[in-house]
Amino acid sequence: MSVQAWTYLIVGLSFALYAGIALWTRVSTTRDYYVAGGGVHPVANGMATAADWMSAASFISMAGLVSFMGRDGAVYLMGWTGGYVLLALLLAPYLRKFGKFTVPDFIGDRYYSDVARLVAVVCALFISFTYIAGQMRGVGIVFSRFLEVDVTLGVVIGMGIVFLYAVLGGMKGITYTQVAQYCVLIFAYLVPAIFISIMLTGHVIPQLGFGGELSGAGTSLLDKLDGLSEELGFGAYTAGTKSTLDVFCITAALMVGTAGLPHVIVRFFTVPRVSDARRSAGWALLFIALLYTTAPAVAAFARVNMIETLNGRDGRGTVAAEAPEWVENWTRTGLISWEDRNGDGRMFYSKDERNEMTIDRDIMVLANPEIARLPAWVVALVAAGGLAAALSTAAGLLLVISSAISHDLMKKVVARNVSDRQELLMARVSAALAVGAAGWLGIHPPGFVAEVVAFAFGLAAATFFPALILGIFDKRVNQQGAVTGMLAGLCFTGGYIIWFKFIDPGANLPANWWFGISPEGIGSLGMLLNVAVTYAVSAVTPAPPRAVTDMVDSIRVPRG
Numbered sequence: 001m002s003v004q005a006w007t008y009l010i011v012g013l014s015f016a017l018y019a020g021i022a023l024w025t026r027v028s029t030t031r032d033y034y035v036a037g038g039g040v041h042p043v044a045n046g047m048a049t050a051a052d053w054m055s056a057a058s059f060i061s062m063a064g065l066v067s068f069m070g071r072d073g074a075v076y077l078m079g080w081t082g083g084y085v086l087l088a089l090l091l092a093p094y095l096r097k098f099g100k101f102t103v104p105d106f107i108g109d110r111y112y113s114d115v116a117r118l119v120a121v122v123c124a125l126f127i128s129f130t131y132i133a134g135q136m137r138g139v140g141i142v143f144s145r146f147l148e149v150d151v152t153l154g155v156v157i158g159m160g161i162v163f164l165y166a167v168l169g170g171m172k173g174i175t176y177t178q179v180a181q182y183c184v185l186i187f188a189y190l191v192p193a194i195f196i197s198i199m200l201t202g203h204v205i206p207q208l209g210f211g212g213e214l215s216g217a218g219t220s221l222l223d224k225l226d227g228l229s230e231e232l233g234f235g236a237y238t239a240g241t242k243s244t245l246d247v248f249c250i251t252a253a254l255m256v257g258t259a260g261l262p263h264v265i266v267r268f269f270t271v272p273r274v275s276d277a278r279r280s281a282g283w284a285l286l287f288i289a290l291l292y293t294t295a296p297a298v299a300a301f302a303r304v305n306m307i308e309t310l311n312g313r314d315g316r317g318t319v320a321a322e323a324p325e326w327v328e329n330w331t332r333t334g335l336i337s338w339e340d341r342n343g344d345g346r347m348f349y350s351k352d353e354r355n356e357m358t359i360d361r362d363i364m365v366l367a368n369p370e371i372a373r374l375p376a377w378v379v380a381l382v383a384a385g386g387l388a389a390a391l392s393t394a395a396g397l398l399l400v401i402s403s404a405i406s407h408d409l410m411k412k413v414v415a416r417n418v419s420d421r422q423e424l425l426m427a428r429v430s431a432a433l434a435v436g437a438a439g440w441l442g443i444h445p446p447g448f449v450a451e452v453v454a455f456a457f458g459l460a461a462a463t464f465f466p467a468l469i470l471g472i473f474d475k476r477v478n479q480q481g482a483v484t485g486m487l488a489g490l491c492f493t494g495g496y497i498i499w500f501k502f503i504d505p506g507a508n509l510p511a512n513w514w515f516g517i518s519p520e521g522i523g524s525l526g527m528l529l530n531v532a533v534t535y536a537v538s539a540v541t542p543a544p545p546r547a548v549t550d551m552v553d554s555i556r557v558p559r560g
Contacts, residue, residue: 188385
């Protein structure tokens, strides 16, 4: 069977499974719609949380990021996984004890302010739409490459699947669909990694292959990769170029940004007990680690194979007439291009003036099985895994958008007297509209989708995380302090990233950054500014009312 036939089969079966789960979990109450009735088992919730978190960025882009950045890419591995430690220790059990539906719900009640709630709603919507644009675009790219359909049609198909289980099943449908999607995506990620590890190093476990010797070469994989990288002008693969302060700030921003993401936090409202929230975070970290500890190995395997297939074993370049099939396949997507600058008819890949190849780093995971000449069914499996990763996160984000509009905006501010049935209808209508908007963004993505990922994490770090942590652990923090702090963090972090990423990208150089901190790490300073402003304003304004401090006392006891 061809790759396309295998892809139709495997993707079709996975979509049928998702649709079946959606019909089985159709809900009729707002509690089921928002938090799956609060009865999800911690292991299932941990698996769903992992799928919710491991988006197209984690599945498709993570290894590509590490493959092209080398050791510097480790900041994303450390930051994105480390955020779950903060969640487990500092947020999950306390937010579960609060017992409501959303992050803006907590911020609005804790800071007894509709203004605080509205600021939280705006942040939640911005973060969610930022992410969802990339997810839907990823769906379109996978369909375009492996099913040979137009990107627009691929996005529309993805919209239909997400609409089915997000609108009908709400959080209950999303949760159990995400359990299935996690199984698909982790199997799709590990199978080719194991195959290639055996082929290159003889190790069945990719993590061991990553640090092992190449079969028959007498040298380690990383030494080989260092040599190839330096020879082509990229610098040693295992050498870092970022400053220690920037590495620290990026890692911290990603950690606290992860802990402040609303679509991740809401998952801990779905378990029966407070103790289950902490256990869910532990299971989620374990399930995420299976992929994240494999990513560096996948990155190194793909990098070595890519360089050798493009430049040939002799390092002189591949004759265009004999170019590997994977290059031809991905050239049709526009993610690889070749310009024969010296007229020798050979493809050559390097960092200096000799380079003739333009390669999008996002192809590394999807193209990895083709580069290694693995069987067609493995290539198709990776396509199904990429779709599972994108759709699982898109569904979680849609629920955040839906609940922010129907529950936090309409129910809590605009129309407080709506019935449970009317609120459920508003939630479904909001989700349907959000699916349409997400599809439009996937078909017509802004040119800066890749860059605004940093914006989303910086925004979450500089707004939600301090408001949540201080709201739980400091009873003196009041509404004036929290609102002012969130706005200060929002304006500072947003302004810094917008300036260097979009207004004056030519100035985006270490010499121009404040204290040498890149836009990806500026959320750390935004968080500190938020905390400082919150404390300063709270100190000179009235203390919170007794009912609020009593609520904080209750939340701090993580049991019951």
